[in-house]
Amino acid sequence: MTALKLYDYELDEQCYKVRLLLGLLGYAYEKVAVDVYPGGEQRSARFLRLNPLGALPILTDADMVLSGAEAILAYLARKYDGARGWFPDEPETVGRVVQWLAFAGNNLTAASTARAQALFEVRACATTANHAARRAFRVMEDHMTKQQFADAFWFAGNAATIADIALFPAIALSRDIAVDHDEYPALRRWMGRVRTLPGFITMPGIPAYH
Amino acid sequence: MSATDCWYPVALSNDLEAGLSAGTRLFDREMCIWRDSDGGVHAWEDRCPHRGMRLSFGFVRGDRIACLYHGWQYDTHGECRFIPSHPELDVPRNIRVATFPCVERLGMVWVYSGLAIERPPELAVEPLDVLPVRSLYLDCVPATAAQSLAAESGNLLSAGSSLLSIDVEGLRLITGVQPFGAAKTALHIVLPGGHEGRDGGARRAASSWAEQFRNDLESSGPPDDEPIGRYEAAP
Numbered sequence: 525m526t527a528l529k530l531y532d533y534e535l536d537e538q539c540y541k542v543r544l545l546l547g548l549l550g551y552a553y554e555k556v557a558v559d560v561y562p563g564g565e566q567r568s569a570r571f572l573r574l575n576p577l578g579a580l581p582i583l584t585d586a587d588m589v590l591s592g593a594e595a596i597l598a599y600l601a602r603k604y605d606g607a608r609g610w611f612p613d614e615p616e617t618v619g620r621v622v623q624w625l626a627f628a629g630n631n632l633t634a635a636s637t638a639r640a641q642a643l644f645e646v647r648a649c650a651t652t653a654n655h656a657a658r659r660a661f662r663v664m665e666d667h668m669t670k671q672q673f674a675d676a677f678w679f680a681g682n683a684a685t686i687a688d689i690a691l692f693p694a695i696a697l698s699r700d701i702a703v704d705h706d707e708y709p710a711l712r713r714w715m716g717r718v719r720t721l722p723g724f725i726t727m728p729g730i731p732a733y734h
Numbered sequence: 735m736s737a738t739d740c741w742y743p744v745a746l747s748n749d750l751e752a753g754l755s756a757g758t759r760l761f762d763r764e765m766c767i768w769r770d771s772d773g774g775v776h777a778w779e780d781r782c783p784h785r786g787m788r789l790s791f792g793f794v795r796g797d798r799i800a801c802l803y804h805g806w807q808y809d810t811h812g813e814c815r816f817i818p819s820h821p822e823l824d825v826p827r828n829i830r831v832a833t834f835p836c837v838e839r840l841g842m843v844w845v846y847s848g849l850a851i852e853r854p855p856e857l858a859v860e861p862l863d864v865l866p867v868r869s870l871y872l873d874c875v876p877a878t879a880a881q882s883l884a885a886e887s888g889n890l891l892s893a894g895s896s897l898l899s900i901d902v903e904g905l906r907l908i909t910g911v912q913p914f915g916a917a918k919t920a921l922h923i924v925l926p927g928g929h930e931g932r933d934g935g936a937r938r939a940a941s942s943w944a945e946q947f948r949n950d951l952e953s954s955g956p957p958d959d960e961p962i963g964r965y966e967a968a969p
Contacts, residue, residue: 666945670941673941704757705756706757706871706914709745710749710868713754716754731793
């Protein structure tokens with residue numbers, strides 16, 4: 525029996541980041557379904573003890589308790605990826621990976637907010653969030669356009685890292701916030717690459733095809 | 735066929751890899767472009783005749799594209815050939831998707847805007863080796879984008895086809911203008927001359943120029959990000 529336990533909500537793209545990495549690592553874990561909508565169970569006393577922010581995902585590994593998708597990705601990559609491919613050691617790569625993890629945790633919040641507004645009746649200014657999300661997708665598109673000129677086909681270099689996993693769900697699910705993929709040809713090609721990684725898993729709104 | 739029908743570039747060839755489908759628009763009309771496994775490129779109306787789902791969401795297998803909803807499969811002529819829920823059925827020939835004439839030239843995918851034309855006029859663009867740079871999507875009306883390009887020492891290469899040659903940053907670029915919609919324009923940018931003896935430097939410089947051009951055109955620089963405090967926490 526594995527010690528890893530993920531408190532999870534199937535429709536939450538932050539939880540999907542963790543499920544995706546665990547799928548790619550082929551690592552067994554226990555998934556605990558949390559009633560986020562409409563129950564709001566993640567804000568109950570029981571879950572506030574695990575994460576005072578009242579948000580998923582939460583990962584427990586024996587006595588270790590972690591919350592926040594990017595932190596969990598970094599932890600899992602360091603602990604369970606012996607080859608270190610998902611979070612390499614070279615200082616340059618570490619810098620690039622963490623830069624994009626921070627981008628996923630900051631700039632792409634707008635996309636999560638717009639999606640939560642559209643799907644789960646969370647109050648937010650949809651127009652403002654949508655605008656900020658499109659701006660973030662453009663930064664990603666411009667970056668991947670230039671990466672291709674250097675024959676680097678992933679965000680932090682020429683191999684997939686946890687940065688790609690942290691950035692993938694927001695754009696892959698952008699149709700939930702009425703943003704088509706028409707304007708992002710470089711991201712479209714990159715999303716195709718992500719989908720063909722061995723161990724890739726889907727979530728509602730992200731089909732395997734392409 | 736109307737008097738205004740014409741050839742327009744809708745994508746860079748290298749962005750449409752074999753086995754991929756993509757959505758785009760011409761004058762706000764939704765279009766599905768896809769490349770079969772033999773390298774043939776196709777431009778269709780973006781609607782599955784069954785339930786109206788966008789075919790650009792679908793998936794390509796060999797020389798067919800299948801709808802994401804119920805898996806109806808269409809061949810390269812737009813004819814439905816297989817319906818998974820009725821595998822024994824000899825599919826009626828009149829179940830077909832409306833198709834646009836489509837060719838590749840100058841590293842770009844070109845579509846003729848008139849549907850179901852047997853013999854569209856020849857695309858009047860000379861073949862030339864090019865190095866693809868990028869597609870650039872602008873939140874502005876097509877006429878404004880074309881005027882701003884012309885202001886960059888642009889020369890119209892071909893009157894009917896929205897193709898300009900411009901000199902920027904010591905580079906000569908060829909730019910195809912796609913009238914995407916009432917408030918959106920796409921530019922498809924290539925460098926004349928092939929890959930030989932060139933690293934990524936010229937393409938990076940051209941791409942940086944493109945980002946700057948977009949920022950200037952859309953107003954004057956990127957808008958400030960809204961403070962994050964405006965949002966409530968996601969669930």
